[in-house]
Amino acid sequence: MLLVLCACVLVAQAMVAAVNLLIPQLAASELHPTQGGLVWAVDAYVIVFAALLIPAGALGDRYGRKGALLAGLGLFAAGAAVSALAATPAVLIAGRGLCGAGAALIMPATMSVLVHLSPPERRGQALATWTLAAGLGGLAGNVGGGLAGEYLTWRALFWAVVPLGALLALTIARTVPRTPARSDASVDPLGALLLAGTLLAVVYGIIEGPSYGWTSSAVLTAFGAGIALLAVFTGHALRAARPLLDPRIFASRRLRAGALGIGAAFFALFSLFFVNAQYLQYAKGFSPARTGLAIIPLTVGMALVPKLGARLAERTGPRLPVGAGLGLIGAGLLLVSTADAHTPYAVYACYLLVLSVGTGLCAPSLTLTVVAELPAHQAGLGSGLNTAAREIGAALGVAVTGTVLASRFQGDPRDPAQVGAFTDAMGAALATVAAVLVLAAVAVVVGYRGAGGAAGTRATAAGKRRADAAR
16 A cells, blocks of 8 residues: 555656656757746646645545545546647646646645554654655656657657556555545635635746846736735635634744745755756756666665654754755755856766755655644645645746746757856856755744754654544
């Protein structure tokens, strides 16, 4: 059961990364997308994914996680088929959005099933395995996208997802038991619509800023709409008898710190993912398949370090591994920002390894913080909030990086004479992201103040006891 649930997680995460490897092929395809269109082809999946995660988690709590998981796999396969058949950038973006809706059902359902079916003493190990599967999804997506770009086409990659989704659905139907549904769990359609609209408006403003101008009426209207929708959502949630997401849960300083830390880490990682394939293919001359394999150093720390991070958190509390991990991610980004066409790949791989170790160090503590701060009967909401923080960070990372890159480089990176200008713009984009990450890391560490050492361990244990009692 654990294996097939983690396989679902891996596939959902892989499709986030795979399209990044296909950006050069998509740019040269018969679709003729603009730079903004390429960003939307990547971000449509992530935006819909992030916007629907919390309501999707609530749907699973109310109607059953197994049903939500099966529905998610069906939507995921349907979206892949639409993407494979796309004749215009708009249809490709729509298909990617449909895939994102399926992934939004898949991710919280898998985590909440694990929370409910794992005994308390094994819950941490199960969550660590889930986190590892999400990390390995990035590797699988990069390798799969690279192989498709080298030997097949971007359409073939999407077609491959259709039978894979059907196979996973059949296995889930036969092996995963049903978990109790809760008729009192809130779905709150109005809250879900307001939350999704908030995210869409903000990311739209970031992506379209360079095209329309940051002071244009379109961009200012988008940001204003995002702020207004967030205020309306907050007011609605405070008044509603059963809101989708009660803002009062963020009174917990640890929950705020955990969610911000997860979002900041993935903000940085997906900034790198967006430019990595372009840098290796345009500046280093790597083939798509070699580019996919070249990301492997980024997964080493994600696979080997989480156990060290979990043990360190048990001894010292979460503050040390979280602060050190986010610091290493920022340092890794700054190192990558110095790379140019003459940087040896071995050096570049070491930069990726620094990022990888930082991610593996902080991810377990951040994930457990969000899950442990909510009772187990809200497992869908907790897992949705955890994954929403990841994907919101990822969407903003792609948007900010793409925006800075587009504002500083309008040429063709395939032209050898313009490679230097491209790597300069890439460096500026990654340095900007690193600066934002450092500020977020300071806020996260401050949020964990008082959660270190034995006190932090006792607080985490108390949170677990409350969750177990709620079950």
